[in-house]
Amino acid sequence: MLIVQKYGGSSVADKSRLLNAASRVAEEYKNGNSVVVVVSAQGDTTDDLIKAAGDINPKASERELDMLLSTGEQQAASLMAMALNGMGLPAVSLNAWQMGILTSDSYGKAKIEKIASDRIKRELSDGNIVIAAGFQGINRKGDITTLGRGGSDTTAVALAAALNADKCEIYTDVEGVFTADPRHVENAVKLDNISYDEMLDYTTMGAAVLHNRSVEMAKKHDVKISVRSSFSDSEGTYVCGEKSFRLVSGIASDSNVLLVTVKGISDIKKECAVFALLAENDISVDIVMSRRDSGKLRFTVSSKDMAKTERALAGIDYEINDCLAKISVVGTGLETNPGVIASVYKALEEENVDMELMTTSEIKISVLIDKNDKDRLVKALHKKFFE
Amino acid sequence: MLIVQKYGGSSVADKSRLLNAASRVAEEYKNGNSVVVVVSAQGDTTDDLIKAAGDINPKASERELDMLLSTGEQQAASLMAMALNGMGLPAVSLNAWQMGILTSDSYGKAKIEKIASDRIKRELSDGNIVIAAGFQGINRKGDITTLGRGGSDTTAVALAAALNADKCEIYTDVEGVFTADPRHVENAVKLDNISYDEMLDYTTMGAAVLHNRSVEMAKKHDVKISVRSSFSDSEGTYVCGEKSFRLVSGIASDSNVLLVTVKGISDIKKECAVFALLAENDISVDIVMSRRDSGKLRFTVSSKDMAKTERALAGIDYEINDCLAKISVVGTGLETNPGVIASVYKALEEENVDMELMTTSEIKISVLIDKNDKDRLVKALHKKFFE
Numbered sequence: 001m002l003i004v005q006k007y008g009g010s011s012v013a014d015k016s017r018l019l020n021a022a023s024r025v026a027e028e029y030k031n032g033n034s035v036v037v038v039v040s041a042q043g044d045t046t047d048d049l050i051k052a053a054g055d056i057n058p059k060a061s062e063r064e065l066d067m068l069l070s071t072g073e074q075q076a077a078s079l080m081a082m083a084l085n086g087m088g089l090p091a092v093s094l095n096a097w098q099m100g101i102l103t104s105d106s107y108g109k110a111k112i113e114k115i116a117s118d119r120i121k122r123e124l125s126d127g128n129i130v131i132a133a134g135f136q137g138i139n140r141k142g143d144i145t146t147l148g149r150g151g152s153d154t155t156a157v158a159l160a161a162a163l164n165a166d167k168c169e170i171y172t173d174v175e176g177v178f179t180a181d182p183r184h185v186e187n188a189v190k191l192d193n194i195s196y197d198e199m200l201d202y203t204t205m206g207a208a209v210l211h212n213r214s215v216e217m218a219k220k221h222d223v224k225i226s227v228r229s230s231f232s233d234s235e236g237t238y239v240c241g242e243k244s245f246r247l248v249s250g251i252a253s254d255s256n257v258l259l260v261t262v263k264g265i266s267d268i269k270k271e272c273a274v275f276a277l278l279a280e281n282d283i284s285v286d287i288v289m290s291r292r293d294s295g296k297l298r299f300t301v302s303s304k305d306m307a308k309t310e311r312a313l314a315g316i317d318y319e320i321n322d323c324l325a326k327i328s329v330v331g332t333g334l335e336t337n338p339g340v341i342a343s344v345y346k347a348l349e350e351e352n353v354d355m356e357l358m359t360t361s362e363i364k365i366s367v368l369i370d371k372n373d374k375d376r377l378v379k380a381l382h383k384k385f386f387e
Numbered sequence: 388m389l390i391v392q393k394y395g396g397s398s399v400a401d402k403s404r405l406l407n408a409a410s411r412v413a414e415e416y417k418n419g420n421s422v423v424v425v426v427s428a429q430g431d432t433t434d435d436l437i438k439a440a441g442d443i444n445p446k447a448s449e450r451e452l453d454m455l456l457s458t459g460e461q462q463a464a465s466l467m468a469m470a471l472n473g474m475g476l477p478a479v480s481l482n483a484w485q486m487g488i489l490t491s492d493s494y495g496k497a498k499i500e501k502i503a504s505d506r507i508k509r510e511l512s513d514g515n516i517v518i519a520a521g522f523q524g525i526n527r528k529g530d531i532t533t534l535g536r537g538g539s540d541t542t543a544v545a546l547a548a549a550l551n552a553d554k555c556e557i558y559t560d561v562e563g564v565f566t567a568d569p570r571h572v573e574n575a576v577k578l579d580n581i582s583y584d585e586m587l588d589y590t591t592m593g594a595a596v597l598h599n600r601s602v603e604m605a606k607k608h609d610v611k612i613s614v615r616s617s618f619s620d621s622e623g624t625y626v627c628g629e630k631s632f633r634l635v636s637g638i639a640s641d642s643n644v645l646l647v648t649v650k651g652i653s654d655i656k657k658e659c660a661v662f663a664l665l666a667e668n669d670i671s672v673d674i675v676m677s678r679r680d681s682g683k684l685r686f687t688v689s690s691k692d693m694a695k696t697e698r699a700l701a702g703i704d705y706e707i708n709d710c711l712a713k714i715s716v717v718g719t720g721l722e723t724n725p726g727v728i729a730s731v732y733k734a735l736e737e738e739n740v741d742m743e744l745m746t747t748s749e750i751k752i753s754v755l756i757d758k759n760d761k762d763r764l765v766k767a768l769h770k771k772f773f774e
Contacts, residue, residue, distance in 0.1 A: 015442055015443060018443065019443075049462070052462075052466065053465075053466065053469055055402055056402060056405065056406075056466050056469045056470050056473065057469040057470060057472055057473035059472075059473070060469040060472065060473075061468075061469070061472055063479070064465045064468045064469045064472065064479075064480060065465075067461065067464070067465035067468070067480050067482075068461075068462055068465040068466065068469075070461075071458035071461050071462050074454065074455075074457075074458050074461075075436070075439075075455055075458050077454070078440075078451045078452075078454035078455040079439065079440065079443050079455065081448075081451045081454070082440055082443045082444040082447040082448070082451050082455075083443050083444060085444055085446075085447065085448055085451065086443065086444035086446070086447075092450070092451075093451060093454050095454075095531075097484055098529055098530070119529065142485055142506065143485075144482075
């Protein structure tokens with residue numbers, strides 16, 4: 001059996017955790033399996049590197065940032081190989097350029113386009129455990145790119161797809177996918193299964209369990225993902241299948257949201273111009289609300305794009321509200337179930353929470369509320385739908 | 388003019404030093420020059436990485452060590468590029484695989500064989516300052532190799548040769564090449580010039596100013612090296628030319644020396660067998676003293692090869708003495724100047740220092756003495772020859 005395992009930064013944060021992860025790998029290998037291990041940078045390494053860069057140049061280019069950040073995964077990969085070698089097992093660490101992980105050009109959030117897996121296959125057939133540096137790729141210019149926060153998940157799924165792996169296991173510091181963030185909602189329930197679409201909505205809505213693109217890629221290539229904890233033996237959550245498993249699958253929240261209000265929008269042409277500027281500057285927009293009658297265009301972007309957005313909109317009449325959080329009820333066929341929206345309104349009323357705006361779709365109901373009300377509302381919604 | 392500058396670990400150790408180095412680069416660039424900057428890992432980075440590896444696996448393979456260690460230079464290179472970008476200058480950092488620095492297979496002390504400099508040339512002709520990660524290369528397997536301690540010097544000289552640079556400047560934390568280590572001998576004198584051969588003998592003898600291979604390569608390709616301090620504007624030392632500049636050029640000392648005595652050597656065949664074992668295990672031998680009449684073969688190896696040597700000689704009757712230091716008087720035509728040897732003996736006698744053995748050649752006189760006598764003898768010799 002060919003198994004791809006991915007260990008996140010917290011699962012390899014220090015010596016004992018790294019060795020713990022290594023012994024999981026060792027077990028699978030000793031059972032006769034071929035194993036590809038994808039690792040993230042250890043613990044706070046990536047944050048520390050970003051800090052070091054900011055100290056030298058607060059406006060460092062994304063090309064150079066990728067050059068810098070990719071070293072974190074390279075270090076973790078070589079240390080993991082050393083750990084397995086220390087257990088008497090053959091292991092070899094590989095970088096993106098060695099694995100032929102070709103990505104789009106854009107630094108900082110590149111997309112994997114192709115994997116030339118010859119080298120990995122050769123190492124596996126030589127009996128080696130392959131330790132893959134996650135999060136990184138190379139583009140057509142021959143430069144190092146990174147895949148964005150959580151990109152190692154995508155590396156794992158992409159490798160599982162390219163190698164036609166039998167299993168793709170994502171090890172993290174939580175036991176699986178929960179109906180809400182278990183750190184904030186004590187009654188949160190672990191799901192045994194979740195469909196790609198449900199998971200996709202869920203991650204888009206701010207549940208940080210899996211990298212969004214990894215789920216898209218898993219869906220595209222039909223890779224069954226197992227999300228589980230590297231610190232316990234309990235079964236995790238399987239992400240697979242087209243069919244939804246439940247009406248409401250979870251409550252997600254996201255504090256990294258900015259609400260931008262652009263004024264003086266009199267016609268569609270002006271609206272187009274704004275989105276053209278956003279696209280040119282590579283700024284992803286989430287919720288959009290256009291009300292021609294008020295002359296206002298409102299949309300949300302991620303907090304991390306604050307500076308970019310300000311640059312893009314320079315000279316335009318706009319306001320940014322950064323005191324909001326987005327709470328989303330994620331599920332399937334929500335629009336055809338008016339009861340769900342009614343329950344959301346009920347929770348807002350009972351908790352006396354004002355909302356800035358609400359959007360609904362077939363698969364999610366999102367409300368923008370004051371950050372201070374976030375935890376209270378999430379608990380109330382969780383109670384309504386799961387307890 | 389095309390200038391290659393190399394900054395050692397201490398010259399980029401922290402933010403202020405890195406920016407100091409960057410402003411030197413900026414000055415040359417603003418004067419209309421093309422600049423290639425080779426950087427070492429910052430400060431203690433390499434040592435810290437070696438320690439991290441030792442913590443995970445004390446017998447980590449050299450392949451994985453190279454994978455790990457090369458990240459130090461990659462980080463320093465990207466930070467240097469960011470620093471220059473922050474000064475408004477176009478700079479781009481490149482790794483060994485991007486620069487096409489092809490080396491021999493052997494990890495940990497690979498030799499540069501070829502540089503496919505297309506990418507660097509393209510970046511330079513695009514007006515970019517190129518920041519090259521020193522110390523690293525790639526081998527034919529497509530793996531990362533490192534060039535051994537101080538290997539960034541070699542990277543700089545190899546790039547200067549490949550690009551036919553007009554200048555090759557090695558910035559370090561001392562002001563040039565001295566007649567003895569200025570940290571131990573206060574009357575040490577800075578040399579204005581030293582020939583390749585003198586420098587080569589000097590570095591081989593333990594003067595850590597330049598990496599041995601960098602001098603060999605400079606000699607081969609006739610690259611004039613300027614060794615100077617990144618912390619001052621004083622002229623450094625030029626390493627160039629075939630002709631020697633003086634009879635005795637300096638006193639070098641090396642504490643990382645092990646004297647191995649193999650017993651029961653009755654014929655040349657047995658001696659051959661020992662050297663075959665050493666060669667198989669990639670252990671460099673320095674001084675060799677064979678006395679068939681005593682049945683003993685004595686030779687010195689570097690302290691860092693202690694474990695390797697013990698493995699290689701397992702089952703053979705041998706002893707290792709690790710209490711010795713090697714002091715060398717380096718110069719030209721020493722054999723034809725019996726006065727120099729006489730002066731060495733005189734110093735030993737006056738300082739009452741016992742020696743374990745002495746070897747002489749045309750270009751050096753080396754004595755192995757007790758480590759405790761090292762500083763005293765170096766001072767005495769320096770006084771005899773230079774004061």
